[in-house]
Amino acid sequence: MMKKIAIIKLSAMGDIIHSMVALQFIKKEYPSLQIDWFVEDSFCGILENNPDISNIIKLNLKSIKKDKKEIFNQIKLLIKFKKNNYDLVLDAQGLIKSAIVTRLLGKQRAGFNKNSIREKFASYFYTKKVDIPYDGNAILRNCKILSEPLNFSISEDDILNKEPFLFYKDEDEIIYEYLKKDKKNVLLVVGASWDSKMYSKEKFAKIVSSLDENFLITWGNEKEKQIAQFISKNSKAMILPKLDLNSLKAVVSKVDLLIGNDTGPTHMAWALNTPSITLFGNTPAYRNTYATSINRTIKSASIVNPFKLDRTDFSIQDIDENEIIEMAKELLYV
Structure with a gap:
């Protein structure tokens, strides 16, 4: 019987959230199981305080790009944790670097097969391989990779009824x-990893002005702060101070609605069962979210190839703000 497992999901925030949903179902199946999670240091805050995680192990693989010698420190750290003798190491990332981490940590290793990931070579590091289409829904992919090797399944109804x-x-x-x-408190998430994933600041301001509610804007860097300042200057929205992940989770849990781009803080709303509207342009809505009665999506008209995202596609800007306003009214007042 398994006593200890390790989950490898290094980044980024949205991807980690999509994986975390599986934890409650793993613990339901194996209540006494020790679950350790290996993550990039900059994203550990999203995992903190989760009662289903036994230990959060922080890595800093990104530092290797700046200093090649850092690879020795990271390997030394992983060899230390190999002594935990994990019964199974699960790679939910599917990258070569995460596969190497998996290989260094344990003898029994599970991950995606070569047809299920972009970096196909990673699959050679696993002793057990899971088949699920790469262009399938990310939440379902993560649930399968974290349940099938443990000999149980997570249904779509389970996900819909998640805590x-x-x-x-x-x-x-x-x-x-x-x-x-x-x-009503409405939170705006105005940033994203690419400019082409970000909705129009002018249209955000129009949304705020059309609803007599308390609008708040969260931001994470100077560019996002400037966008927030524009929206606030042209509407009644208030800019939140810069928040750590712990306090951001608290805000998202308290608001009545979140409206945002396809990015980590927006996906927090789904994780916390907070009503949300996620805006999509050059990324696939069907893949990157799990729509519910309170978690809605609006996608631009552009056709997206999930195997090759087009960073020059700014079609998210074409989404009619009135469509967002009407959906917001449904979620706030019905």
Whole structure:
């Protein structure tokens, strides 16, 4: 009987969230199982305070790009944790670097087969391989890779009826100064990893002006802060201070609606069962979210090839703000 497993999901925030949903079902199947999660240091905050994770092990593989000698420190760290004698190491990332981490940690290793990932060579590092189409829904892919090697399955109904699975503790109390009790609280996520994944700041401002509610804007870097300042200057939206992941999770859990681009903080809403509208242009809505009655998507008219995303496709800008406004009204007032 398995006693200890390791999950390898290094980055990024949205991808980690899509994997985390499986934890509650793993623990339901194996209540006493020790689950250790290996993650890039910069994303560990999204995992913190989750009662289903026994240990969060922080790696810094990205540092190797700046200093090649750092690879020895990372290997030394992994060899240390190999002594944990994991019964199974699960690679939910499917990259060569995550496959190498998996190989260094244990003898029994599970991951995607070569037809299920972009970096096909990674599949040669696994002793057990899972077949699921690369262009399939990301949440279903992650649930399968984290359940099938453990000899059980997670159904679509299970996912629809999931419990919230992001947790926070000792959040920054300043966030409660921005939340109002006499109005609906709506959070805007205006940033994304690419400019072409970001919705129009002018249209965001129009959305704010069309609804008499309490709009808040979260941001993570200077570019996003400038966008937030534009929206605030042209509407009644308030800009939140820069928040750590713990406090951001708290805000997302407290608002009545989140509207945002296809990016990590937006996916927090789905994880916390908070109503949301996720906007898609050059990324596939059917793949990157799990739509529910309260978690909706709006996709531009462009056709997306999930095997080759087009960073020059700015079609998200073409989404009619009135479509977003009407959907927001449905979620806020029905």
